[in-house]
Amino acid sequence: MRKRVNCNENCFECIYDDCIMDILPSEREKQRERQKLYYQRHREEKKAYYRAYYQKQKGVIKNAE
Numbered sequence: 001m002r003k004r005v006n007c008n009e010n011c012f013e014c015i016y017d018d019c020i021m022d023i024l025p026s027e028r029e030k031q032r033e034r035q036k037l038y039y040q041r042h043r044e045e046k047k048a049y050y051r052a053y054y055q056k057q058k059g060v061i062k063n064a065e
Contacts, residue, residue, distance in 0.1 A: 011019070039046070054061065
């Protein structure tokens with residue numbers, strides 16, 4: 001599990017020495033757009049994968065709740 005970092009996206013006054021948000025805001029927007037397009041193109045594949053995964057793990061998932 002990755003550690004979640006609470007970034008305020010104020011890179012000029014960053015409190016983290018090893019900041020992972022060294023991407024410029026314009027590049028970040030492009031990256032989000034690419035991710036959105038990827039999801040739109042592969043939406044049905046992802047939905048089918050998650051449905052199949054749920055069916056295989058149904059007993060485990062219900063027992064965890």
